[in-house]
Amino acid sequence: xxxxxxxxxxxxxxxxxxxxxxxxxxxxxxxxxxxxxxxxxxxxxxxxxxxxxxxxxxxxxxxxxxxxxxxxxxxxxxxxxxxxxxxxxxxxxxxxxxxxxxxxxxxxxxxxxxxxxxxxxxxxxxxxxxxxxxxxxxxxxxxxxxxxxxxxxxxxxxxxxxxxxxxxxxxxxxxxxxxxxxxxxxxxxxxxxxxxxxxxxxxxxxxxxxxxxxxxxxxxxxxxxxxxxxxxxxxxxxxxxxxxxxxxxxxxxxxxxxxxxxxxxxxxxxxxxxxxxxxxxxxxxxx
Amino acid sequence: xxxxxxxxxxxxxxxxxxxxxxxxxxxxxxxxxxxxxxxxxxxxxxxxxxxxxxxxxxxxxxxxxxxxxxxxxxxxxxxxxxxxxxxxxxxxxxxxxxxxxxxxxxxxxxxxxxxxxxxxxxxxxxxxxxxxxxxxxxxxxxxxxxxxxxxxxxxxxxxxxxxxxxxxxxxxxxxxxxxxxxxxxxxxxxxxxxxxxxxxxxxxxxxxxxxxxxxxxxxxxxxxxxxxxxxxxxxxxxxxxxxxxxxxxxxxxxxxxxxxxxxxxxxxxxxxxxxxxxxxxxxxxxx
Numbered sequence: 078x079x080x081x082x083x084x085x086x087x088x089x090x091x092x093x094x095x096x097x098x099x100x101x102x103x104x105x106x107x108x109x110x111x112x113x114x115x116x117x118x119x120x121x122x123x124x125x126x127x128x129x130x131x132x133x134x135x136x137x138x139x140x141x142x143x144x145x146x147x148x149x150x151x152x153x154x155x156x157x158x159x160x161x162x163x164x165x166x167x168x169x170x171x172x173x174x175x176x177x178x179x180x181x182x183x184x185x186x187x188x189x190x191x192x193x194x195x196x197x198x199x200x201x202x203x204x205x206x207x208x209x210x211x212x213x214x215x216x217x218x219x220x221x222x223x224x225x226x227x228x229x230x231x232x233x234x235x236x237x238x239x240x241x242x243x244x245x246x247x248x249x250x251x252x253x254x255x256x257x258x259x260x261x262x263x264x265x266x267x268x269x270x271x272x273x274x275x276x277x278x279x280x281x282x283x284x285x286x287x288x289x290x291x292x293x294x295x296x297x298x299x300x301x302x303x304x305x306x307x308x309x310x311x312x313x314x315x316x317x318x319x320x321x322x323x324x325x326x327x328x329x330x331x332x333x334x335x336x337x338x339x340x341x342x343x344x345x346x347x348x349x350x351x352x353x354x355x356x357x358x359x360x361x362x363x364x
Numbered sequence: 365x366x367x368x369x370x371x372x373x374x375x376x377x378x379x380x381x382x383x384x385x386x387x388x389x390x391x392x393x394x395x396x397x398x399x400x401x402x403x404x405x406x407x408x409x410x411x412x413x414x415x416x417x418x419x420x421x422x423x424x425x426x427x428x429x430x431x432x433x434x435x436x437x438x439x440x441x442x443x444x445x446x447x448x449x450x451x452x453x454x455x456x457x458x459x460x461x462x463x464x465x466x467x468x469x470x471x472x473x474x475x476x477x478x479x480x481x482x483x484x485x486x487x488x489x490x491x492x493x494x495x496x497x498x499x500x501x502x503x504x505x506x507x508x509x510x511x512x513x514x515x516x517x518x519x520x521x522x523x524x525x526x527x528x529x530x531x532x533x534x535x536x537x538x539x540x541x542x543x544x545x546x547x548x549x550x551x552x553x554x555x556x557x558x559x560x561x562x563x564x565x566x567x568x569x570x571x572x573x574x575x576x577x578x579x580x581x582x583x584x585x586x587x588x589x590x591x592x593x594x595x596x597x598x599x600x601x602x603x604x605x606x607x608x609x610x611x612x613x614x615x616x617x618x619x620x621x622x623x624x625x626x627x628x629x630x631x632x633x634x635x636x637x638x639x640x641x642x643x644x645x646x647x648x649x650x651x
Binding site: 080083084086087090091096098099100101102103105107111113114115116117118119121122123153154156157158159160164167168171172175185186187188189190191192193194195197199201203205 | 374377378383385387389390392394398400401402403404405406408409441443446455459462472473474475476477479480486488492
């Protein structure tokens with residue numbers, strides 16, 4: 078059983094809508110929406126070996142800010158709950174957390190400290206966005222272009238030993254400013270791609286009941302190789318934003334992105350005629 | 365080193381104000397404040413032995429709703445991040461979490477699932493309160509009465525084996541409705557007492573630069589014994605609200621509470637002439 082199947086098992090309990098997006102949304106009653114996201118990371122599974130405490134703190138905050146970014150919201154506060162095996166790890170961890178938050182316009186406003194067998198971090202970020210601009214995973218329309226920010230795949234390459242890309246793995250940058258521009262321009266859907274592009278495209282396709290066709294000649298790759306293409310499609314750890322938008326919206330959009338495909342009728346994610354497997358980074362339960 | 369000392373070590377990094385209260389506060393710019401709180405619990409340290417998954421889920425949500433209650437806010441959403449050693453524990457855990465949230469007017473709106481060596485839960489709760497009513501830990505004034513809701517000590521007694529009180533330990537009830545009434549009446553300070561009454565009174569005294577004198581004849585005890593008095597003063601796990609308020613405020617207050625003492629000049633918490641030790645429930649680091 079992987080995370081997505083496990084999530085499905087509690088969908089009727091929590092609600093379809095509540096489990097469909099990385100962010101929860103709460104209407105503030107005045108045209109604004111509070112969006113929030115929480116993520117749990119722990120050392121043996123989620124932090125690459127050799128990572129410093131500063132980098133763990135940075136990454137812990139970056140993952141939830143990336144979720145906030147994908148709605149188009151301005152992040153405001155981050156809460157940090159950290160379980161520590163050794164108390165002296167707290168200060169460098171929090172330095173990384175605070176540094177990441179401040180870099181992207183948020184503030185670490187509180188948290189909790191616990192003793193734990195291994196370093197375990199849960200950050201919760203929230204942000205505010207005008208309701209009319211709030212982007213969700215659903216909403217892709219046939220005919221929309223499929224777009225990505227940045228050059229995804231480098232975090233996976235770093236994980237595979239390519240040291241020149243290690244900063245993309247160790248101190249990933251949530252695309253807060255790009256997310257706001259994309260949402261304000263009127264994108265039809267958006268999500269971040271931390272689990273990989275193809276699996277995220279399936280999320281977008283499923284949420285809107287559409288299919289997606291990719292144009293592999295358009296992929297922004299970190300090098301011209303089959304390996305780079307595999308990292309691009311299936312690698313985890315990158316913090317790009319995946320979004321769909323009409324040509325009219327794209328004409329107004331003032332941020333860097335690449336058109337990598339198109340929304341079509343159907344229910345699969347294809348590259349030319351090849352249906353891509355629904356795979357990416359996912360915890361697997363049991364063995 | 366205990367939690368409070370560890371917290372002090374990062375105070376300059378995070379900010380004095382941000383580490384002074386259980387809840388973070390974010391002004392929404394329209395006279396309202398968003399309050400939020402996050403807590404990490406895990407099985408070996410925080411959940412009494414023999415607790416069911418439903419009870420763990422309930423308690424995980426109750427601890428943060430109790431923090432929200434202590435500000436006077438209406439809780440709105442709860443995010444639940446849970447690390448699981450066995451995936452089949454998720455459903456009963458989430459049933460407990462959802463049940464607690466709904467009982468106290470909140471909604472589980474999202475979360476995260478992770479695999480972990482032991483069951484680890486972090487809930488983050490949000491609530492909204494009008495700025496003029498938002499209660500904080502600081503604000504106690506000389507001459508105010510010191511008050512408590514409920515009959516604290518029963519959770520500790522249950523932990524010590526008194527099965528008749530086990531529901532106070534296993535499915536504690538955050539005092540959401542009382543918190544709103546106390547805040548609206550105009551209490552000068554409020555906090556919840558999950559770590560014990562005396563240590564919480566020191567928090568209130570320190571935050572306002574005052575002292576507190578308790579009247580032991582007024583304590584609402586679960587039985588007439590020295591043991592019950594010790595549980596009342598130093599036991600953990602209860603979810604009462606501790607607050608300070610002037611006589612004029614108390615005259616208007618329509619909720620059940622007991623006056624247990626008075627705010628005075630000074631810097632200690634006394635019972636008659638006896639200065640009470642600054643102790644309660646606290647994680648201790650190292651050995």
